[in-house]
Each structure stands twice: as C-alpha cells, then as structure tokens.
Amino acid sequence: MPWSNQGGNGGGWQGGGDGGRGPWGQGPSGQQPPNLEDIIKKGQEKLKDSLPGGGGGKLGFFIIFMVAIVVWLASGFYKVETNQQGVVLRFGEKVAVTQPGLNYHLPFPIETVLVPNVTKVNSIEIGFRQTRSGSQTPFTAESLMLTGDENIINIGFTVLWRIKDASEFLFNVTEQELTIRAAAESAMREIVGRTQLTAAITEGRLKIESDVQEKLQSVVDVYGLGVEIAEVKLQDSEPPAQVIDAFRDVQAAVADKERAQNEALAYANDIVPRARGQAEMMRQEAEGYKQRVIAEAEGEAARFISIYDEYKKAPDVTRQRIYLETMQEVLTGKNKVIIDSDGAGQGVVPYLPLNQLNNKGAK
Amino acid sequence: MGKTFSIVLAIIVVVGGIITSGTLFTVNETQQAMVMQFGKVSDVITKPGLQVKIPFVQDVIFVEKRIMAVNTRRSEVVTQDQKRLMVDSFARFKIIDPLLYYQSFGNLNVALVRMETLLSSQVKQILGREILTNIVSGERSQLMDTIKNQVNAETEGGGIQVVDVRIVRADLPQANSEKVFERMRTQREQEAREIRAEGAEIAQRIRAKSDRDKTVIVANAKKDSEILRGNGDGEKNRIFAEAFGRDADFFAFYRSMQAYREAMSDDDTTMVLSPNSDFFKYFGSQSRRTAN
Numbered sequence: 001m002p003w004s005n006q007g008g009n010g011g012g013w014q015g016g017g018d019g020g021r022g023p024w025g026q027g028p029s030g031q032q033p034p035n036l037e038d039i040i041k042k043g044q045e046k047l048k049d050s051l052p053g054g055g056g057g058k059l060g061f062f063i064i065f066m067v068a069i070v071v072w073l074a075s076g077f078y079k080v081e082t083n084q085q086g087v088v089l090r091f092g093e094k095v096a097v098t099q100p101g102l103n104y105h106l107p108f109p110i111e112t113v114l115v116p117n118v119t120k121v122n123s124i125e126i127g128f129r130q131t132r133s134g135s136q137t138p139f140t141a142e143s144l145m146l147t148g149d150e151n152i153i154n155i156g157f158t159v160l161w162r163i164k165d166a167s168e169f170l171f172n173v174t175e176q177e178l179t180i181r182a183a184a185e186s187a188m189r190e191i192v193g194r195t196q197l198t199a200a201i202t203e204g205r206l207k208i209e210s211d212v213q214e215k216l217q218s219v220v221d222v223y224g225l226g227v228e229i230a231e232v233k234l235q236d237s238e239p240p241a242q243v244i245d246a247f248r249d250v251q252a253a254v255a256d257k258e259r260a261q262n263e264a265l266a267y268a269n270d271i272v273p274r275a276r277g278q279a280e281m282m283r284q285e286a287e288g289y290k291q292r293v294i295a296e297a298e299g300e301a302a303r304f305i306s307i308y309d310e311y312k313k314a315p316d317v318t319r320q321r322i323y324l325e326t327m328q329e330v331l332t333g334k335n336k337v338i339i340d341s342d343g344a345g346q347g348v349v350p351y352l353p354l355n356q357l358n359n360k361g362a363k
Numbered sequence: 364m365g366k367t368f369s370i371v372l373a374i375i376v377v378v379g380g381i382i383t384s385g386t387l388f389t390v391n392e393t394q395q396a397m398v399m400q401f402g403k404v405s406d407v408i409t410k411p412g413l414q415v416k417i418p419f420v421q422d423v424i425f426v427e428k429r430i431m432a433v434n435t436r437r438s439e440v441v442t443q444d445q446k447r448l449m450v451d452s453f454a455r456f457k458i459i460d461p462l463l464y465y466q467s468f469g470n471l472n473v474a475l476v477r478m479e480t481l482l483s484s485q486v487k488q489i490l491g492r493e494i495l496t497n498i499v500s501g502e503r504s505q506l507m508d509t510i511k512n513q514v515n516a517e518t519e520g521g522g523i524q525v526v527d528v529r530i531v532r533a534d535l536p537q538a539n540s541e542k543v544f545e546r547m548r549t550q551r552e553q554e555a556r557e558i559r560a561e562g563a564e565i566a567q568r569i570r571a572k573s574d575r576d577k578t579v580i581v582a583n584a585k586k587d588s589e590i591l592r593g594n595g596d597g598e599k600n601r602i603f604a605e606a607f608g609r610d611a612d613f614f615a616f617y618r619s620m621q622a623y624r625e626a627m628s629d630d631d632t633t634m635v636l637s638p639n640s641d642f643f644k645y646f647g648s649q650s651r652r653t654a655n
Contacts, residue, residue: 089411092413093392093412093413094392144534144540146499148496148499150496152540170392171393173431174429174431178432179430179432182432182531185531186453186529190503190504193499194503197547219529223430223526223527240544246547246548249552250554250558253562254558256562257561257562258562261565264567264568265569267573271574272576274577275581276580278580279584281584282584282585285588286591286592286595287591289588289592290592290598293592293596293598294598298602301605302606304606304607304617307617308610315613323616323642326623330627331634331642334627334633336635336636337634337635338636338637338643339635339636
C-alpha cells in the first residue's frame with residue numbers, strides 16, 4: 001500500500017497488510033464530522049427558536065462558535081484496539097506511540113493518528129498460489145530453483161510475519177509487504193543453493209526453514225522494517241513435475257527390493273524346514289532299516305540256534321530229515337527228468353529236447 | 364451592518380488562509396524536503412514536523428526518506444565457466460542527501476532508471492567473474508556485498524545510499540533446465556535400477572543360501588542314514604557270525620537247504636536228476652547201495 005496520503009487523516013492505515021480493514025477503519029477524525037455538522041445545525045435552529053428577534057444574532061454566533069470549538073477539541077479522542085498500536089503524528093512528525101485504550105490527540109489538522117494492527121499474523125505465499133477452493137497450484141517461475149548440487153527443486157513456502165514496531169514499519173521502508181516477499185524469495189534461494197537436493201526433499205527441510213527464517217529476519221532488520229518473521233513454513237519441497245516420476249520410481253524400486261527380499265525369505269522359510277523334515281524322514285527310515293535288519297538277524301539267528309540245539313542232540317537223523325524234507329518240498333510239483341548216468345542213459349543228455357521241455361513247462 | 368461585518372470576516376478568513384497555506388507546510392515522517400528559492404535550494408529539511416517558508420517566493424520539493432526498491436529485469440549472465448544463468452536482483456536504497464540527489468537525478472523516475480541500469484550492469488560484471496557453483500551455492504552473500512559496494516561507490520555522488528543488494532533468482536535458461544531435468548531423470552533411473560538389482564542380489568543370495576542349506580541338510584541326513592544302515596548291517600553280520608559260527612558245517616548244510624527251497628520255489632522249474640543222487644538212494648532197490 002503506497003504512502004500517497006501524506007497529510008491526511010491516516011484513513012488508509014488500519015491493517016498491516018491490504019486485507020485487514022477493521023471496524024475502526026475510518027479513523028477517529030474521519031467519521032465524526034457529518035454528525036457534528038448535524039448537531040451544529042440542530043443547535044443553531046434551536047437557538048434561533050429560543051431567541052426570537054434580530055438582537056440575539058451576536059450571542060447566537062458566539063454560542064455556535066464555542067460549541068464548534070468544543071466539538072473540534074473532542075474530535076481528538078480515539079480508541080486503540082487491543083490488536084493495534086497508535087502512532088500520533090504532529091504535523092507529520094511522530095510524537096507518541098500509544099497503547100490500546102481510549103487516547104487523545106490534538107485535533108486535526110494539528111495531530112493525526114495511525115492505528116496499524118500489530119498482532120495480526122500476515123502470510124505471504126511464495127512458489128504456489130492458494131486457489132479459492134483451497135487447493136494449491138504451483139507457480140513455477142517462483143518455485144523452481146537450483147540446489148547446491150545443480151539440480152532443480154520445486155519449493156513452495158509460506159512466510160508468516162507481523163509488525164514488531166509500528167512506527168518503524170510505517171516510516172522506514174516503502175512497499176513493506178513486497179519487500180518482505182522479495183527478501184524471502186532471495187533468502188530461500190540462497191539457502192537452497194547451499195543444500196543438496198536429497199537433503200532438501202527429505203531430512204533437511206527443518207534446517208531450510210530455520211535458516212531462511214534467520215536470514216530473512218536479519219535482512220528485514222537491516223532495512224529497519226520493524227517486522228518480526230514469525231515462521232517460515234515449507235509447503236512443498238520436492239523434485240519438479242518434469243522428473244517426479246523418476247523419483248517416484250526410485251521409491252518403487254525400494255519397495256521392489258523389499259518385495260524381492262521378502263519373497264526370497266519366504267522361499268527360504270519354505271524350503272529349509274522341508275529339507276529338515278526330509279532329513280528327519282531319511283534318518284528315521286535308516287534307523288528303521290537298522291532296527292529291522294538287526295531284528296531279522298536276531299530272529300534268524302535264534303531260529304538257527306534252536307534248530308542247531310536240536311541237531312546237536314541227534315546230528316545224523318536231523319541232518320537226514322532236513323535234507324529229505326527240503327528235497328521233498330523242492331521237488332514237489334516240478335517237472336522232473338531222471339537220467340541214469342551210469343549205463344544206457346549216458347548218451348541221452350546231449351539230445352534232450354530242452355526247448356520242448358521248457359514249452360511244456362510254460363503251459 | 365451585520366452584512367458588512369460578515370463580508371469583512373470572510374475576506375480576513377480567505378486571505379489569512381492563503382497566507383497561512385503559503386507559509387506553513389508539514390514534512391511527514393516519511394519525507395524530507397528542500398526549500399527552493401527561485402530555482403535555488405535554500406534549505407534542506409530532514410526533520411519532520413511543521414515548517415515555515417516565505418510565501419510566493421519559496422517553493423518546497425518533497426523527497427522520499429524511506430528505503431525504496433529497484434528491481435532489475437531478468438537478464439542473462441555468462442559465468443566464468445561459460446555457463447549461462449538467468450538472474451534477477453533487487454536493491455534497496457535511500458536518499459541520504461536530497462541536494463545531491465536532486466542535482467544528479469532531478470526526480471525519482473530518473474533515479475530509478477539509472478539505478479536499474481547500474482545494478483544490472485554490476486550484476487553482470489561481477490557474476491561474470493565467478494563460476495556457476497560459486498554464484499548458486501558458495502559465496503552468494505559475499506557476491507551480493509561486492510555488488511552493493513560497487514553500486515554504492517557509483518551512487519554516492521548522487522546522494523543515494525544502497526542499503527542492500529540481493530540476487531533473487533539465479534536460474535538456468537530453459538534449454539539448460541531441460542538438460543538438468545534429463546540428468547536428474549537418468550540419475551534416478553540409475554539409482555532405481557541399482558536398487559532393484561540389489562534386491563535381486565539379496566533375493567538370489569537368500570535363495571542360494573537356502574538351497575545350500577537344504578542340500579547340506581539332506582546330505583547330512585543321507586550320511587547319517589547310511590551310517591545307521593551300515594550299523595544295522597554290521598550288527599546283522601555280527602549276530603549271524605556269532606550264531607552260525609557255532610557249527611560251520613551244519614550251517615553250510617542248513618543254509619543250503621534253505622537256499623534250495625527259496626531258489627526253486629518256482630513251479631516251472633524242470634529238474635534233470637540222476638538216480639544216483641543221495642535223494643534216490645532207495646529209489647532203485649530196497650537195499651542200500653553203496654554211495655560213490
């Protein structure tokens with residue numbers, strides 16, 4: 001808001017920014033005059049009514065004049081709201097800073113008062129614009145900047161500020177808000193220029209915020225702007241839209257890596273216990289085999305021993321019996337060809353029709 | 364009579380007003396003023412408040428006292444390492460000597476144009492001596508200080524003091540930006556690929572390890588089972604040896620008998636026998652033949 005109204009009643013200075021025009025927007029000396037005029041006129045008419053005749057003219061003028069003086073003096077009363085500070089100017093020179101409450105200044109045109117809002121926190125958005133629906137659209141001319149490792153980053157941030165010293169704010173610098181804005185943008189670019197891209201989009205964000213706040217505060221202090229930078233808040237700090245897909249793919253790759261690892265672990269968790277099961281099965285089988293073989297051997301041995309024990313009591317007979325029993329069993333039901341090897345049967349063997357015998361056997 | 368009085372009063376008021384307005388003037392907190400007499404500066408007022416001048420003879424010129432801004436247009440700077448940068452900057456300045464200022468520039472518009480020219484040429488000149496990384500990251504604040512001092516040196520004679528110079532943007536031109544984007548993209552692609560390959564590596568490692576574990580577990584089990592089987596077989600042999608060792612001759616006979624029974628259990632067996640065998644000892648005659 002430019003300072004064009006030099007000698008005026010300060011009607012323009014109600015809020016710190018352009019927005020806040022409070023209920024006291026017109027200032028103390030702006031609102032009263034119409035009412036006063038009415039009062040004066042009414043008073044005049046009353047006087048005329050109460051003092052008929054020409055002789056009362058001078059007295060009437062005098063009373064009107066006195067009333068006007070009183071009213072004029074009374075117009076010096078003004079109220080400073082709790083969120084405001086009053087700055088009293090006497091012929092343009094600052095003579096007092098007044099606190100909230102009812103105050104008095106010498107009436108216009110001797111003194112005027114400015115009542116800027118000093119508690120209101122103003123915000124400046126840089127790198128994006130808030131649309132009416134509340135969504136944020138990036139403003140790339142402001143938001144794209146170079147990082148320390150010569151990458152480009154998309155930064156959107158908000159600067160919150162309020163007036164620290166009303167008279168400094170009013171009198172020291174022109175275009176106060178634009179000044180803060182330009183200084184903030186410059187400070188952000190300076191800080192980001194010293195930061196690596198990966199830090200700026202991840203863990204370095206808090207540091208950027210505090211560094212910019214500090215830098216910005218020192219710059220506005222150099223200007224004597226009378227402003228306190230309450231906060232610098234990063235809204236966006238991310239790779240530009242042109243490359244964000246590639247960055248997201250890196251995130252996806254990290255997920256892929258974890259997935260591959262988990263799948264492999266699942267495979268391992270599946271295969272190793274199974275192998276252990278299989279191993280156990282093999283051991284048990286072998287153990288079973290061992291037990292079986294031993295048991296069988298023991299059984300067989302025991303059988304032999306019992307037969308042998310009997311055999312020892314009558315060896316010849318037993319031997320003969322076993323032989324004959326075996327032979328009986330073996331020869332029963334078999335095809336048999338008995339050839340005498342001593343006499344005539346001697347030469348028969350070579351002519352024995354083995355195939356026929358076999359065929360017959362096969363039937 | 365009342366009418367005459369009114370007219371006289373009105374004239375006094377009007378004339379008094381004219382004289383007063385020509386004599387008194389206020390200098391605001393944000394202003395400084397020069398009192399001019401026939402085109403010559405007769406007084407410089409920097410203190411705000413009510414001031415007096417000679418009416419009709421003296422004039423007042425108001426001069427801004429606050430810090431003002433001058434912004435440069437976005438212009439291209441070629442850095443020392445032959446890279447191109449689009450730079451815009453601003454300066455904040457104030458008029459510290461209204462007389463010098465008035466003599467040098469005359470009015471604010473002229474001053475602003477001159478300041479802008481001066482600032483942008485100094486920016487070009489000083490940044491042109493630096494390499495890109497210094498401008499972007501390294502010594503930005505020193506560079507801004509240098510520019511400030513240079514501009515200051517040239518404007519001091521004009522009653523202007525530069526409070527601060529700041530580079531706002533120092534960006535790559537569009538074409539170079541595209542290259543940077545391309546580089547960023549390829550870097551990320553590289554990174555993504557590496558991460559995925561690492562994933563494959565880890566997965567393969569885990570799989571191979573588990574395959575190995577499986578093989579080892581199974582092989583050890585095999586070993587154990589062979590040992591067990593061997594133990595069993597050994598035990599069997601021992602048991603047999605112990606049992607059968609009691610009478611080797613009988614064992615041979617007994618085992619042979621068992622073997623015959625097993626081996627010839629098949630019904631299709633055709634046997635060619637000699638009646639001379641032991642089995643047929645009594646086959647031919649009742650009496651016992653002498654064995655051969």
